Amino acid sequence: xxxxxxxxxxxxxxxxxxxxxxxxxxxxxxxxxxxxxxxxxxxxxxxxxxxxxxxxxxxxxxxxxxxxxxxxxxxxxxxxxxxxxxxxxxxxxxxxxxxxxxxxxxxxxxxxxxxxxxxxxxxxxxxxxxxxxxxxxxxxxxxxxxxxxxxxxxxxxxxxxxxxxxxxxxxxxxxxxxxxxxxxxxxxxxxxxxxxxxxxxxxxxxxxxxxxxxxxxxxxxxxxxxxxxxxxxxxxxxxxxxxxxxxxxxxxxxxxxxxxxxxxxxxxxxxxxxxxxxxxxxxxxxxxxxxxxxxxxxxxxxxxxxxxxxxxxxxxxxxxxxxxxxxxxxxxxxxxxxxxxxxxxxxxxxxxxxxxxxxxxxxxxxxxxxxxx
Amino acid sequence: xxxxxxxxxxxxxxxxxxxxxxxxxxxxxxxxxxxxxxxxxxxxxxxxxxxxxxxxxxxxxxxxxxxxxxxxxxxxxxxxxxxxxxxxxxxxxxxxxxxxxxxxxxxxxxxxxxxxxxxxxxxxxxxxxxxxxxxxxxxxxxxxxxxxxxxxxxxxxxxxxxxxxxxxxxxxxxxxxxxxxxxxxxxxxxxxxxxxxxxxxxxxxxxxxxxxxxxxxxxxxxxxxxxxxxxxxxxxxxxxxxxxxxxxxxxxxxxxxxxxxxxxxxxxxxxxxxxxxxxxxxxx
Numbered sequence: 001x002x003x004x005x006x007x008x009x010x011x012x013x014x015x016x017x018x019x020x021x022x023x024x025x026x027x028x029x030x031x032x033x034x035x036x037x038x039x040x041x042x043x044x045x046x047x048x049x050x051x052x053x054x055x056x057x058x059x060x061x062x063x064x065x066x067x068x069x070x071x072x073x074x075x076x077x078x079x080x081x082x083x084x085x086x087x088x089x090x091x092x093x094x095x096x097x098x099x100x101x102x103x104x105x106x107x108x109x110x111x112x113x114x115x116x117x118x119x120x121x122x123x124x125x126x127x128x129x130x131x132x133x134x135x136x137x138x139x140x141x142x143x144x145x146x147x148x149x150x151x152x153x154x155x156x157x158x159x160x161x162x163x164x165x166x167x168x169x170x171x172x173x174x175x176x177x178x179x180x181x182x183x184x185x186x187x188x189x190x191x192x193x194x195x196x197x198x199x200x201x202x203x204x205x206x207x208x209x210x211x212x213x214x215x216x217x218x219x220x221x222x223x224x225x226x227x228x229x230x231x232x233x234x235x236x237x238x239x240x241x242x243x244x245x246x247x248x249x250x251x252x253x254x255x256x257x258x259x260x261x262x263x264x265x266x267x268x269x270x271x272x273x274x275x276x277x278x279x280x281x282x283x284x285x286x287x288x289x290x291x292x293x294x295x296x297x298x299x300x301x302x303x304x305x306x307x308x309x310x311x312x313x314x315x316x317x318x319x320x321x322x323x324x325x326x327x328x329x330x331x332x333x334x335x336x337x338x339x340x341x342x343x344x345x346x347x348x349x350x351x352x353x354x355x356x357x358x359x360x361x362x363x364x365x366x367x368x369x370x371x372x373x
Numbered sequence: 374x375x376x377x378x379x380x381x382x383x384x385x386x387x388x389x390x391x392x393x394x395x396x397x398x399x400x401x402x403x404x405x406x407x408x409x410x411x412x413x414x415x416x417x418x419x420x421x422x423x424x425x426x427x428x429x430x431x432x433x434x435x436x437x438x439x440x441x442x443x444x445x446x447x448x449x450x451x452x453x454x455x456x457x458x459x460x461x462x463x464x465x466x467x468x469x470x471x472x473x474x475x476x477x478x479x480x481x482x483x484x485x486x487x488x489x490x491x492x493x494x495x496x497x498x499x500x501x502x503x504x505x506x507x508x509x510x511x512x513x514x515x516x517x518x519x520x521x522x523x524x525x526x527x528x529x530x531x532x533x534x535x536x537x538x539x540x541x542x543x544x545x546x547x548x549x550x551x552x553x554x555x556x557x558x559x560x561x562x563x564x565x566x567x568x569x570x571x572x573x574x575x576x577x578x579x580x581x582x583x584x585x586x587x588x589x590x591x592x593x594x595x596x597x598x599x600x601x602x603x604x605x606x607x608x609x610x611x612x613x614x615x616x617x618x619x620x621x622x623x624x625x626x627x628x629x630x631x632x633x634x635x636x637x638x639x640x641x642x643x644x645x646x647x648x649x650x651x652x653x654x655x656x657x
């Protein structure tokens with residue numbers, strides 16, 4: 001089962017994969033479409049996050065009351081059914097309509113990143129606590145001997161009004177520390193807070209994969225049953241990007257993109273351009289940011305799929321809700337299901353119809369919010 | 374102009390943080406005055422502050438184990454900085470278990486107080502968190518605006534009731550009215566009153582005690598002959614009173630207020646190492 005989301009400016013992408021073993025019962029029946037040549041292996045669909053959140057609203061209450069949660073759908077009905085079987089025979093059923101959509105996937109070759117840091121989530125939380133909750137962007141700067149997180153500043157920052165914070169850490173504090181290239185990357189802290197809260201709750205290490213500025217940075221955590229990744233775009237300095245070899249590869253000039261996070265290109269088309277807030281996420285139909293020539297292992301690898309969906313109306317702008325989704329949705333799945341295992345196992349029997357995808361394909365419960373920004 | 378100071382003792386650091394938190398609740402922007410021996414947090418009674426003013430004084434020796442400053446000029450060896458105390462409060466908030474905190478006046482892009490917190494870490498080298506707090510240097514010609522206010526010629530001086538109790542009373546009254554009347558007499562009685570069209574509430578405190586103030590000629594004759602029962606009252610902005618009380622995290626050694634009938638209420642809160650005076654003018 002995969003949950004994916006992207007923010008409205010396409011500068012942050014999150015996905016969480018659940019192995020089928022995360023669930024007590026996981027069943028998928030492929031449905032062959034009459035008109036397509038091959039069987040449909042996955043049911044990519046999107047839901048509005050605001051609709052899903054109320055289902056999993058209060059973790060504490062749920063842990064006490066909910067015995068089982070079932071998620072089911074069949075392709076003909078255009079809704080996904082969330083059923084919470086609670087104590088005292090109370091059953092809450094939520095039918096959420098979904099829209100089919102093209103798959104939303106990012107490709108990011110983590111193993112190609114020269115810089116890899118692995119650190120316990122507690123440390124990251126201790127670092128981020130020094131920044132005000134309103135801090136939007138922070139800069140991570142690494143050399144082989146030093147790691148530094150600092151508030152992001154640009155030339156026209158009003159220093160007389162802004163308080164700047166900087167935290168220096170030694171490489172020894174990291175469980176794994178590899179710096180292949182000195183770099184300074186700036187990303188949006190707000191987008192990351194969801195993953196930080198989640199990994200701290202799970203108490204797992206967080207891996208950070210990144211490269212030079214302008215290239216995305218990935219924060220990921222995993223354990224036996226699930227894997228969560230947040231891939232964030234980073235700001236890039238125009239001069240550096242212009243000098244980078246990839247600039248030459250950009251086949252055509254890219255113009256403005258989208259309402260928010262407009263990508264402006266500097267003279268020599270360097271598809272990264274001068275990103276303002278967000279970045280080089282996607283350019284007119286092509287997912288440049290995430291394209292890397294590499295093979296990926298299934299199913300965990302983030303695959304390349306040419307996705308036209310972002311330029312058509314099917315995938316409208318979204319409001320960034322990832323952090324809420326993962327804070328509420330994923331975490332609660334986690335605790336719910338483990339809670340359920342300890343209860344007496346009753347056969348689901350006929351109460352469930354065809355469910356989510358099997359483990360070697362993915363159903364995309366890409367949760368996207370459809371309101372205009 | 375130079376300033377650098379260091380705190381290594383955790384108790385001193387916590388105490389200093391608490392003071393900063395109190396100041397931050399009272400003023401959005403204030404003046405920090407540094408002299409060789411003392412630090413002062415000053416809020417002058419400009420209209421922008423709603424007429425309230427504050428004077429907080431602490432001896433640096435009680436907090437810092439290192440303290441060096443060089444003022445603007447030799448004959449006035451002082452520095453006046455304008456800053457947002459909330460920033461300082463925030464910088465110190467996460468320094469709860471710091472090994473050391475250093476504060477330095479720097480001027481990189483603009484004048485700043487650089488607070489460097491050295492935190493323990495799992496590795497051999499410490500974690501260093503640096504906060505650059507922008508400050509404004511107050512020119513000498515404006516220093517006269519920030520002189521120590523004199524104790525007003527009050528009608529009644531009385532010790533305050535337990536601040537926690539007073540705080541909860543005032544907080545509830547805040548929901549009902551914008552101004553509160555404080556009245557007290559020289560018999561140790563104090564009333565807090567609010568009155569609106571719909572409701573009036575009065576809380577009575579007694580046996581509070583009146584602090585002895587030596588008058589200028591060394592005797593208290595001016596107080597004799599005054600009616601000990603008559604109340605002196607002033608109506609003040611309840612929010613300001615609530616901010617003052619909410620900011621008190623520790624019970625002061627002495628807490629009292631001086632009331633000038635219908636003019637001003639002067640609060641004095643004394644702790645061992647710090648004194649805080651807060652003036653709230655009466656609403657006409």
